[in-house]
Structure formats: structure tokens, C-alpha cells
Amino acid sequence: MEPNSAPSNSQSAFDALDACCKAIMQKMGPVAIEDWRVSDYNRLSSQLGKQTKVYLSVNTLKRLFGQLKTPQRYFPQKATRDALSQFIGYRDWQEYELVNAAAQFGEVKPEKQHKVAEIEKNKSKSYRKYLYAGISALLLIILAGGFYIWKSTNGPTGIKLICENPFGNVPHTAVFKLKSKSVIKDRDGFKIDFMDEALQTPISGEKEVAKFFRNPGVVYATLLYHDKPVDTVSVYMQTKGWVANSGNDTSRAYPIAGLKPLNPKHIYVSKEQLDSAGLATNKPFLVGFSNIKPSHINGDNFVFNCRVFSEQSRPGTQCVETTIIILGEKHRHLLTLNRSNCVAFSQYKFSEKRVLGSEQFLGALAFDPINGGDIEIRVEHKKASVILNGKSVLTTSYVKSIGKVMGIKILFSGIGKAISPELKDLATGEIF
Structure with missing residues (x-):
């Protein structure tokens, strides 16, 4: 994130930013910010990203909390301020500033308390009425402003x-x-x-x-x-059965064999086929097998089975991944598996429920199918389980339905092979 120039009312804006950062530190735990390590900043970035979809770098967070000195005081752009305020329970930065300003308005500094006491003794009841009326009017203005902000940020209905x-x-x-x-x-x-x-x-x-x-x-x-x-x-x-495509990055895709249907019992493409598709196999690459079509299969109540083979590590690739994706009408299920020394890159996602190996140790998902490995994904009424080589290694649940199953993708780092993948509705027996 690039810093913006400080606003015209910089002191009040920076005071609000300081208060917001203080609230964030309290939310993250008792460790003083001076004692934070990179892992603490990464933990905050991850939690902030999960809640607000805004991910901040370690250096940006250090500038925010004053732990990384800059020639001018850092003041983040609006999207960052919105995310920070949302992280502590507000709709956006504008709402947080209003609430913070109201709180500051109601404060009485300690050094002024004796003067206030003397003034209060001399106030008449009528003056107090005017004072209370003024405070009430201010609260009404704040509430009206908050309603306007809520209405503008939630947008028009029916779109x-x-x-x-x-x-x-x-x-x-x-x-x-x-x-x-x-x-x-x-x-x-x-x-x-x-x-x-x-x-x-x-x-x-x-x-x-x-x-x-x-x-x-x-x-x-x-x-x-x-x-x-x-x-x-x-x-x-959509595809006509199982097809293959590949790429060295997310910006280009290489259809393999013209996306012609592959043998569903032995889904595989050779190095020669990759070369003829124009793929640079001397660089790290992915091979993806896809079968995309409408179905009536319930994406919250099915079983998927497949035997997979992956290749050994190739030059430039230390971790060889195997990923299974079940695509629904509304959401998807995803399972990424790695060998034991690379489980930090493993993850699973069942609808809205997502866990990354970089945030939670997923050692139970260690999987090395060089000589073949069996994967079973079973979802019963939004309760998911993963069975690897006949052993149950994961159980979890989720809330949001993914709707009907609309496709399956099997991805490999490098050249992989899938044997007879099958997805079956547990209620109707329909096979994808």
C-alpha cells in the first residue's frame, strides 16, 4: 500500500488512527507492539484479510503501528482505513471517525476536572437544560449521519x-x-x-x-x-468429458490435444503432448484435468473417489501439489495436498470454510502419490471428511450450500495421472 498525504485535519485524523491501532492491538492479545515479531504481523495480516479481504504487508503494518520509521508520518489510503475500522467492528472509516469524535467530545481531561467542578456548581438548572438539549441535538446529528453512511455504503436495494x-x-x-x-x-x-x-x-x-x-x-x-x-x-x-490444459502462470493457458476428451479410466498427458501444445516444460508448470457439465448431484451430499499418481520433483519445483476441486453452482470445495515436507502449502476449502497450511499445521494431510495414492472426499449434509489411502485424516463442516455439482478439476504440479475418478450422489446414486 502506498501512503497518502496527511489530510487537512491531520491531528484529529492521526488521533483517530492511533485509537484504531490501539483497539486492534487489544484485539490481537496482550503482547506489547514493541515485542511483536514477523509471525505476529503475519497473523494480523491473515486475520485482517479473512475478515475484510484486504491483505497488508508486514512493512505496511509496521508503518501503521509506528515500528518502521518514515520521513513523514504514514497515513494509509481509504481502503486500508476502511479495512482497519471494519476489523474492530465498524462499517467503514467514516463511521469510526464519527463514533471516535463523539467519544472525544464526551471526554473531560483530568487537568481540567477542578475547573469543571467549579463551573458546575455555578450552573443554573436552566443552563443545564440548554446543555442537555445541545447534547441531544448533537446525538441526533450523529445518528442521522450514521444512517446516511449506512444507507450509502449498503447501496441501493434490488440490484x-x-x-x-x-x-x-x-x-x-x-x-x-x-x-x-x-x-x-x-x-x-x-x-x-x-x-x-x-x-x-x-x-x-x-x-x-x-x-x-x-x-x-x-x-x-x-x-x-x-x-x-x-x-x-x-x-x-463446459467440456465434452475429461480434457486437459496447462500453463506456466495464471495469465496463459495451453489447451492440450485440442481439448479433446481423454480416457476417463486413465486420465493422462505426456511430455510430448505438452511440448506440442507450446508449453515450456523446462519451467515449473501445472497440468489440469477438467470435466465441466450440469448435473443434479447435491454438492452437499456426495462421495468422490480417485487414484492419482504424481511425478517426482522436477528442476525449479520443490513441492509437488495435487489439488481436487469440486465446483458447485454457488461455491466450491477444494483440497490441496503436498508431501510431508511441504504441508505449509496444503489447504482445504469446503464452501466458506477455508484453512491454510501456513496458518494451521496440516500434517495429517501429508500425501505422496509418486507410486499412487487414493483420495476420497465424502460430504454428508454439509459435514466433510477426507480419507487418504484408506485413513480418515480430516473432518469439518460448513454452512453455505454450494448447490448442484457442475464440475470437477484435478490439478498437478508437473505431469500427473488420475485413474477412474468418480463422484456419486449419496441420496440418488447419480454419478457425475
Whole structure:
């Protein structure tokens, strides 16, 4: 984050920032800020990101708390201030400033207490009435201002994000627009977040947005109003059975064998096929196998089984990952597995429930399928379990339904192989 110049009322703004930082330190625990280590700053960054979707670097946090000296006092930009205030329970920075100012207004400094006492003794009852009336008027103004802020930040009601062509093949250009029963007055407050598939893009009532998607899968496009989620729609890049694509980074995708269907009992692509697709195999790369199609299978009540093989570490790659993704209409399940020395990069995500190996030790998820390994994911009424090589290694639960299953993705660091993946509805027996 780049610092902004200090505001015109810098002293009051910095006082509010100091009070906010103090509240954050109290929330994080009893350790004094002077004794914080990098792990403490990383813990704050992680918790802040989970709650507000804003991730701050260690150096930015050190500047905020005055532990990293700068020529001029650091004052963060509005998005950062909003995140800090949201972290301690406020809607945004403007609401926090109002509440903080009101609290400061009500304070009486100790050195002035004896003077105040003398004045209070000489006040008449009528003066007190005027004083109380003035305070009441001030509180009404603060409440009215808070209501205005709440109304403006929550945005207009009844706004929906629409995708005019949500189902397509690969590649696919999807068209998005806003739908509302009333005129959309705020033309600058809306944008669409496409997760990792595309850049955030502004949208208004009169404007359509077209986005190009090159990878098989499901994209969850979220409408944001002043950076707060309002609505979500899904876009499906369908396949004809299991297909393969690959890439060295997230900006380019290489369809393998023209995305022709692979043998579902032996899903594999060779180095020669990767070379012919134009992939630079002398650099770290991913190979992804995808099967994307509509189904009636309940994404909260199914079992998935697959035997996988991964290759040995190749030059430039120390940790070889295996990832299983179950794509639903609304959310997804994700499981990333690593060998025991790399479990810091493991993670699991069942709908809204997400745990990273960098924040919680996931040693039980250690998995090394060089010679083959069996993965089972079982979800029964939003209670999930993971079984690796016949051993139960994880149980958890979540709240938000992912809807019907719309696809499966199996990703490998380097060249991997999947044998007979199967996903079955536990209630109906339908197989994906």
C-alpha cells in the first residue's frame, strides 16, 4: 500500500488512527507492539484479510503501528482505513471517525476536572437544560449521519448482476449487466470481481461488460458495491468429458490435444503432448484435468473417489501439489495436498470454510502419490471428511450450500495421472 498525504485535519485524523491501532492491538492479545515479531504481523495480516479481504504487508503494518520509521508520518489510503475500522467492528472509516469524535467530545481531561467542578456548581438548572438539549441535538446529528453512511455504503436495494450467456465452451466470452426495477443512480460504486480469472471491472446501469475466459471450469462473478459483495452469478465453461490444459502462470493457458476428451479410466498427458501444445516444460508448470457439465448431484451430499499418481520433483519445483476441486453452482470445495515436507502449502476449502497450511499445521494431510495414492472426499449434509489411502485424516463442516455439482478439476504440479475418478450422489446414486 502506498501512503497518502496527511489530510487537512491531520491531528484529529492521526488521533483517530492511533485509537484504531490501539483497539486492534487489544484485539490481537496482550503482547506489547514493541515485542511483536514477523509471525505476529503475519497473523494480523491473515486475520485482517479473512475478515475484510484486504491483505497488508508486514512493512505496511509496521508503518501503521509506528515500528518502521518514515520521513513523514504514514497515513494509509481509504481502503486500508476502511479495512482497519471494519476489523474492530465498524462499517467503514467514516463511521469510526464519527463514533471516535463523539467519544472525544464526551471526554473531560483530568487537568481540567477542578475547573469543571467549579463551573458546575455555578450552573443554573436552566443552563443545564440548554446543555442537555445541545447534547441531544448533537446525538441526533450523529445518528442521522450514521444512517446516511449506512444507507450509502449498503447501496441501493434490488440490484442484480446478470450474465446473458452463462453457459459456454472453451474459450468463452461472457456478457454481464446490471438489472434493477428502479434507476441506478450511483454509476461509480459498482464493479465485478472475477476471482483469479480476470481483473476487477467497473460496471454501471447503462454499461455491459464482456469478459474472456480461456480455462474450463466455473467462474463465480461477484458484484461489489463500494467493495462490499451484493450479488453473485456463475459462468460455466463446459467440456465434452475429461480434457486437459496447462500453463506456466495464471495469465496463459495451453489447451492440450485440442481439448479433446481423454480416457476417463486413465486420465493422462505426456511430455510430448505438452511440448506440442507450446508449453515450456523446462519451467515449473501445472497440468489440469477438467470435466465441466450440469448435473443434479447435491454438492452437499456426495462421495468422490480417485487414484492419482504424481511425478517426482522436477528442476525449479520443490513441492509437488495435487489439488481436487469440486465446483458447485454457488461455491466450491477444494483440497490441496503436498508431501510431508511441504504441508505449509496444503489447504482445504469446503464452501466458506477455508484453512491454510501456513496458518494451521496440516500434517495429517501429508500425501505422496509418486507410486499412487487414493483420495476420497465424502460430504454428508454439509459435514466433510477426507480419507487418504484408506485413513480418515480430516473432518469439518460448513454452512453455505454450494448447490448442484457442475464440475470437477484435478490439478498437478508437473505431469500427473488420475485413474477412474468418480463422484456419486449419496441420496440418488447419480454419478457425475
